[in-house]
Amino acid sequence: MLPEKGHFKRLAIGQQNGGLNLSVFKIRRTHQGSSQSGPEYWTLTGWAKSWSDTLLAPASRLLARMGVQPNLLSAIGFLAASAAGALVASGYISMGGWLLLISGPFDALDGALARTAGLETRFGAFLDSFMDRYSEAAVLFGILLWSTLHGNRIVVVLTFVALVGSFMVSYARARAEGLNISCKIGLFTRLERYIVLTLTLLTGQLVIGLALLASLANFTALQRMFHVYRQSLNE
Numbered sequence: 001m002l003p004e005k006g007h008f009k010r011l012a013i014g015q016q017n018g019g020l021n022l023s024v025f026k027i028r029r030t031h032q033g034s035s036q037s038g039p040e041y042w043t044l045t046g047w048a049k050s051w052s053d054t055l056l057a058p059a060s061r062l063l064a065r066m067g068v069q070p071n072l073l074s075a076i077g078f079l080a081a082s083a084a085g086a087l088v089a090s091g092y093i094s095m096g097g098w099l100l101l102i103s104g105p106f107d108a109l110d111g112a113l114a115r116t117a118g119l120e121t122r123f124g125a126f127l128d129s130f131m132d133r134y135s136e137a138a139v140l141f142g143i144l145l146w147s148t149l150h151g152n153r154i155v156v157v158l159t160f161v162a163l164v165g166s167f168m169v170s171y172a173r174a175r176a177e178g179l180n181i182s183c184k185i186g187l188f189t190r191l192e193r194y195i196v197l198t199l200t201l202l203t204g205q206l207v208i209g210l211a212l213l214a215s216l217a218n219f220t221a222l223q224r225m226f227h228v229y230r231q232s233l234n235e
Contacts, residue, residue, distance in 0.1 A: 077106030081135035085142030097201025158210035165217030172224035
């Protein structure tokens with residue numbers, strides 16, 4: 001899952017009334033523009049992906065020689081995250097955090113392995129994102145179930161709002177790209193949510209962590225909505 005490639009359009013320098021009109025000279029980002037064309041488009045997820053091949057190359061080459069399939073890593077990551085959710089639902093919150101932490105490398109390695117082994121497919125990319133959504137939902141559902149059984153209404157509400165925000169971030173990007181508008185921007189993308197959720201479980205600070213996750217995930221969804229609105233004005 002590499003950062004988007006794109007191009008820029010340079011608007012011509014015009015003349016009005018015999019004089020040079022410099023006000024129209026600018027560089028405009030197109031729909032397929034780079035996700036890193038400026039600070040507005042920087043995300044921790046995008047930065048990590050730009051370094052992923054270098055950092056994960058040794059492990060991905062080893063796995064490629066062993067004949068491991070990328071989809072297998074996606075499945076293992078999903079199973080580990082699901083097990084983490086089950087532990088959290090059973091009250092073993094910190095243990096669930098450690099298992100969620102272990103699931104992270106599998107999520108990172110599947111894409112790197114696909115590129116290294118030349119096994120990149122559209123279905124593989126789809127399955128990776130598909131499993132990511134279920135993995136995140138499994139952990140949040142574990143928190144929701146535990147908090148419901150223990151009558152912790154604040155955590156129930158925060159978990160629900162965090163879950164909605166998480167899926168709206170993903171939906172906003174998918175819907176925008178269906179309209180041919182690149183939408184990889186946002187403050188709280190997949191990696192940021194994974195880090196906060198893992199730390200929330202490891203520390204047991206559910207109210208603080210979920211409040212942060214709920215507010216910033218929904219803020220990111222609104223960021224993407226505003227981004228699509230701005231891009232649509234350029235059409």
